Amino acid sequence: xxxxxxxxxxxxxxxxxxxxxxxxxxxxxxxxxxxxxxxxxxxxxxxxxxxxxxxxxxxxxxxxxxxxxxxxxxxxxxxxxxxxxxxxxxxxxxxx
Amino acid sequence: xxxxxxxxxxxxxxxxxxxxxxxxxxxxxxxxxxxxxxxxxxxxxxxxxxxxxxxxxxxxxxxxxxxxxxxxxxxxxxxxxxxxxxxxxxxxxxxxxxxxxxxxxxxxxxxxxxxxxxxxxxxxxxxxxxxxxxxxxxxxxxxxxxxxxxxxxxxxxxx
Numbered sequence: 001x002x003x004x005x006x007x008x009x010x011x012x013x014x015x016x017x018x019x020x021x022x023x024x025x026x027x028x029x030x031x032x033x034x035x036x037x038x039x040x041x042x043x044x045x046x047x048x049x050x051x052x053x054x055x056x057x058x059x060x061x062x063x064x065x066x067x068x069x070x071x072x073x074x075x076x077x078x079x080x081x082x083x084x085x086x087x088x089x090x091x092x093x094x095x096x
Numbered sequence: 097x098x099x100x101x102x103x104x105x106x107x108x109x110x111x112x113x114x115x116x117x118x119x120x121x122x123x124x125x126x127x128x129x130x131x132x133x134x135x136x137x138x139x140x141x142x143x144x145x146x147x148x149x150x151x152x153x154x155x156x157x158x159x160x161x162x163x164x165x166x167x168x169x170x171x172x173x174x175x176x177x178x179x180x181x182x183x184x185x186x187x188x189x190x191x192x193x194x195x196x197x198x199x200x201x202x203x204x205x206x207x208x209x210x211x212x213x214x215x216x217x218x219x220x221x222x223x224x225x226x227x228x229x230x231x232x233x234x235x236x237x238x239x240x241x242x243x244x245x246x247x248x249x250x251x252x253x254x255x
Contacts, residue, residue, distance in 0.1 A: 035177045045181045055178055061100050068146040070182035071170040073106070082100045087170065087184075088144025089112050091105030 047075040050082075058082050065096060104144045111141045114186075118168075129159045137168060153249035157228070165189045165232055167248060175240075185239035195231035203229045225255075 006013075023031060035041025036052040046055060058074055062084065071087040115138050122138075125131040136152035139145070149169050156167065168186035173179045202209075203226050210224060227247070234242070249255070 034175060039177070041177065043175075043177055045176050052177070057098065058100055059178060059180060061098075065102075067102070069180040070146060070149070070173065071144060073181060080098050082098065084100060084102045085106040086102060086104045086144040087107045087111060087141075088104045089108050089115065089142045090144070091103075091108065093104070094102040096100050096102070 045073045049076045050074055054082070058084065061096060114168075115141050126162060126164070127159065129155050130162070133159065140169070150249075150251050150253055153251060153254050156249065157254065160228065161191075163191055165191055165230065171248060171250065172246075173250075183239060185237070187234060187237040187239075189232035189234045189237075192231040192233050196229070199229040199231055203227065 026032065030037065030040045030042045033039075033041040034043055036043065036046065036050065036055060037048050038051040038053075054076060055074060059069070062069055067084075069084075072084050075083045075085060077083060118134055118137055118141075122131055122134040125134065133152050133155035136148050136155060140148035140152060152169070166186075166188045169184070170182040171185050173182045175181075175183055206226065207224055210220060213220075237243075
């Protein structure tokens, strides 16, 4: 039994669902498992090329800067560049 | 050589909205502690500084016996393989006074009950600190899942 929003928002829903629906229900490796790519898993907190070793390295560096990671996610660019994306209204960048 | 860039500003449009409504909610604080707590929330979401969220939770635990219970932020790290990155959640609930009284009896008897548990001292904290155990009727819980119970704050700095 459809809600009234189905008639007003069906197009929006189909647009989003067509991009993510298969991923939600995919039980194949690596989609069925939350973990790093080198452990055959998927995670929303890390870009695909981030390995478990990468994450540990960045974790040590981040802790040494006195920064806690609850509100960030980790993206890898190229071979040796990492971006720690922190949730905030204010924008700024710090390189270590 | 590895380069790490800390880039602030992720989710800014959502957090701008969040802070707008939090500031409105602050006007309806039941007491000074809640108002100060929301001040720390506002600063945390504005700057991305985790210390501010820890400060908000130090105030949160000082607010004893509120009628409206809320919490918001990047809290539970179950979904991160490294268990350091957390998921956003925000909830508003009404405290169920009668059921909370019953739960409080469990807390009162805890020091005795703990002796009967089947695991040894290695699995328990040295000193049992009484939590504020409340039963909540949830009005809204914004997150990927709705838990049956929560134990917050998670910060060792605050526990």
